[in-house]
Amino acid sequence: MNNQIQALLDSVEQVIVGKRPVITRVVAALLCNGHVLIEDVPGVGKTQLAASLSRSLGGSFNRIQLTPDIMPSDVVGFSMVDQQTGKLEYRPGAAMCNFLLADEINRASPKVQSSLLEVMEEYQISLDGQTRPLPRPFMVLATQNPVETYGTYHLPEAQMDRFFMRISMGYPTPEEEMRILERTEHYNPIENIKAPAVTLDSVLRLQQQVAQVTVADSVKAYILSIVSATRSMEEVTLGVSPRGSIALYKAAKANAFMFERSYVTPGDVKTMAECVLAHRILLSAKGKTVFGTPQACLASVLDRVAVPMG
Structure with a gap:
């Protein structure tokens, strides 16, 4: 770390x-x-x-x-x-x-x-x-x-x-x-x-360094697949917004940076997905019956969306 x-x-x-x-x-x-x-x-x-x-x-x-x-x-x-x-x-x-x-x-x-x-x-x-x-x-x-x-x-x-x-x-x-x-x-x-x-100036420098972490196109597509899946489910009234996909993108970069990697893996995306996305999902009546909570709904999405290899 x-x-x-x-x-x-x-x-x-x-x-x-x-x-x-x-x-x-x-x-x-x-x-x-x-x-x-x-x-x-x-x-x-x-x-x-x-x-x-x-x-x-x-x-x-x-x-x-x-x-x-x-x-x-x-x-x-x-x-x-x-x-x-x-x-x-x-x-x-x-x-x-x-x-x-x-x-x-x-x-x-x-x-x-x-x-x-x-x-x-x-x-x-x-x-x-x-x-x-x-x-x-x-x-x-x-x-x-x-x-x-x-x-x-x-x-x-x-x-x-x-x-x-x-x-x-x-x-x-x-x-x-x-x-x-x-x-x-x-x-x-x-x-x-x-x-x-850590000083406040150091935090500002760390924020700039996080922005330099690279994300492969396949990982970007993985993020978008997760977000898109929440928008097309009949169990979901309100899916994740573009602001949510940007937040997950940034959070995955921060997670990679903290563990001293200059690139983001699908594991970083999955690690940060629940805390970044779950509160942005509004379940329908059917969704509350099927999943109970947005967290369970998101877990189902993560299980279904294919993880990029390599």
């Missing part, structure tokens, strides 16, 4: 126990300049994951607890009159940082959701006729509880599609939970990270 990526993963694992595959996927999203939706129950370490990633890179970190009374200005900031000069002065919102944890995004009003998603898409804030670029790298890690729906606002499929990937952390094993208890006995384990493992 790439030395800098290995150092970053080791640093985050000083806080997060037993979730190497999850951390690796989040780092892949970072390398692709993407945003992550973490869909899981409370208390499994979503906030700690975002905080430890930020601390491991020496970036600024903000957390906003989204509720129905949060305003768009809390996210993007606002302008107010300076009493001394009489001029408008910009006061930054939560989004003006490198890593933003948007906790329980489905509890925010549609107006706030749209303002946050606009920031995610444009990497800038437009307010009072001025455009302010966000710090780079910029990454949103949004969370939502898939179980509790009371008092929430469903994220429309068009907005879900803007997330580069969706992941779930899951519960730890008994052995892992024992280690968590031992780590948290005397202090917050985030304090284990004493210094950044």
Whole structure:
């Protein structure tokens, strides 16, 4: 594995126990300049994951607890009159940082959701006729509880599609939970990270290097075959969009780069397919009966689509 990526993963694992595959996927999203939706129950370490990633890179970190009374200005900031000069002065919102944890995004009003998603898409804030670029790298890690729906606002499929990937952390094993208890006995384990493992400038360089990874035409065709298959199934109401195929293309390149390859294999595509594509698939009534979940539907597609050889 790439030395800098290995150092970053080791640093985050000083806080997060037993979730190497999850951390690796989040780092892949970072390398692709993407945003992550973490869909899981409370208390499994979503906030700690975002905080430890930020601390491991020496970036600024903000957390906003989204509720129905949060305003768009809390996210993007606002302008107010300076009493001394009489001029408008910009006061930054939560989004003006490198890593933003948007906790329980489905509890925010549609107006706030749209303002946050606009920031995610444009990497800038437009307010009072001025455009302010966000710090780079910029990454949103949004969370939502898939179980509790009371008092929430469903994220429309068009907005879900803007997330580069969706992941779930899951519960730890008994052995892992024992280690968590031992780590948290005397202090917050985030304090284990004493210094950044990788600098923000290094991340920007790594993002450029990921873009240089080559993809053979046969692998590109494999990606398109997977995506096209989701659009033609009667069990699927909404298949994967072109944005989804671009995301899978980038994610496969990031996975290859992390394992020190200058080219993408079909294995890279299959590794990243579920976390990048599943949340972009909307099952029909028949699809819910046949497959149950988009993940199962996607697994069926991956089994059916021929893998390129050589």
